[in-house]
Amino acid sequence: MMRSMHMGNSAPARGIAAIVGVGPKLGRSVARKFAHEGYTVAILARDLGRLSMFAEEIAREEKAQVFAIRIDCSDSRSIREAFEGVLSLGFVEVLVYNAYCPAALQPTNFADVSLAAFERSLAVSSVGAFLCAQQVIPGMVERRKGTILFTGCAASLNGIPGFSDLCTYYFVKKIDVVYFYVYIYTYIQGVDTCTVGACRLWEVCTERSIAVPGQRVPSSWSAYCPCCHRWSGWLT
Template identity: 35%
Template sequence: MSTIAVVGAGPQLGRAIAWRFAREGYDVALVARDRERLADMAAELGTSGVSAAAFPADVTDRAGLRAALAAAEEHFGSIDVLEFSPGPTASDFAERPAVDASVLTVESIVPEIEMTLYGGVTAIGQVLPGMLERGSGTILVSAGSGAGPMVIPGVANYNVATAGLRNLVLGLNASVAARGVYAAHVSIAAFIGQGRPGSEPDVIADAYWRLHTERTEPELFYNDLPEDFVFEKVSTQFTDS
């Protein structure tokens, strides 16, 4: 039986990805910092016959994240798919315009680097050796569209971190594809679960399954924004993944 680990298993996209892979027969390891929500999600999956377990961890606690994923590997035998998407909340995603040196500071960037880039490096580093040893595995990493190719100048601190993670994943895929491991970055330009049909979590989760099964493109730019949309006050429009 194959296992997916969903890191950043929030109530919207994380939950939908867990269910999408579970429907294909995958066991599910859920990793996030909210213990109660994780336990409820694991129980919900379990009532449908899915083998699911919760492994609470904060992605900014690198030792704790490694321990959670190691526990998931021990529990299920392996992690065959890693999905990393610790979505920012409104409080995490405060406005930090690139033009304003008074708010775009080193201090404002460090927490985003800790969560997104260092968290991603840690999660990948824990599961990658096993994937390479087995000669198979998938790593799917998600971030906002500001990682590329869109430009969102109002949250430059967050975009610095996500762009770094995007670069890592693209380089990783180029390095390990010939060894049976597939890595892809997903840039999401959508307000998940806020009304547009293409922005519903289940619809987006289907795109993750396609990436995993087709294993051809190292990057997906998922854009479901209205054509006339202008990014203003973006911090009020994002919720946990």
Template identity: 30%
Template sequence: MSTLAIFGYGPGLGAGTARAFGRKGFRVAAIGRDAGAAAERVAALRADGIDAEPFTADITDPAQLTEVIGRVEEKLGPIEVAVHAAAAGIAVRVESTRAVDVASLEQPLALKVYSSIRLSRALLPGMVARGRGALLFSSGASEENLQPYLANMGVALGAQRAYVRQLAAELVGTGVYAGLLSIGALIEHSAVQEQVDAHPELIPDGMVLPRIGNAELGAEYWRMYTERDTVEVEIGF
């Protein structure tokens, strides 16, 4: 049985992806910062007949990321598919590109760029040696789909996009796939969806965000993993 590890597991993208892969026979490592939430979410997966284990780590902390990868592989075996699903709350946004400063980029870069790089560097040697595996990353609105009210996140997501594209090009012929799923809609049941519903003032006046189900996202990640016909996929824009 192959192992799927979801780094930044939540009730939106993480849950949808876990079910899509779990129903295809993958065991799931659900990695989140909150031990209680991780245990609850794994219990829900197990109730659906999916083999899953909870793990606790803040993936923006290099030591915790390294340590949790070791724990996952010791318990569940080599990670065949890694999903970088961590996302920032919308409250961290800077509402104008002209207002972006170095401080406002620290959290977005740590979450979407630095942890993506560290995750790849930790897992790629084993994947390449085995000749198989996949690194799947999540994104949102970046320079490809401008949304200036998320200016600082857009800068970080643009850097992440460039990294994944370059990585994918260098992995051709190794048996290892890297893909980026850019999501332009609110994910149902996600923490961000709950924040927006509770505080609609976080969204610019007149903007209506589309919504998307986590099952649809999980199915898209499964398609990307199995078909490997493109590096970047956009959904919900």
């Protein structure tokens, strides 16, 4: 299901930015940033009611076109249906995969982690990211243009006692088939793909200092990110 919010009279100068996993913090800030840069923005999450409020707020503040689309990243059918709506808007120039599988707020003994919770974490982090990228890559490759960002955090490399489900989620999203297949496939075909620490992405969005995707990222993005313990700039 898709709901649209339109503000402003001029046609958007850029393509579609699809932000998967939009909550009240990072996801909303990323969506607002792309709307500010002139993109038509599709925001996707499970709670369509809350998502619609975000879409209305961003459209009003940034004088932009914002579409709210429901998605469940643990469900392949939901992903395909959601991206039918996204692709109907036009060429998806940017995909940000920020979907998050809720983890326990208190440390949990590894032996007490349920199989269902573990499988759902893998479905969202790995299969969900793979399928979302798969929906937009053909259009990007055809135009030899596009950007795919997977958000991550320090938990992807540094284990946190009592939070094995959280660490597994970010570790799998960082290094599994999603990243390697997407990166290798798009590397020689004009599409930028990278993982970006959530703290770094939050910083550039709140400071409004990010360069427009499709261009090289400023030197601040190409620096080593202490939070994520990796180089956080473009890899191509």
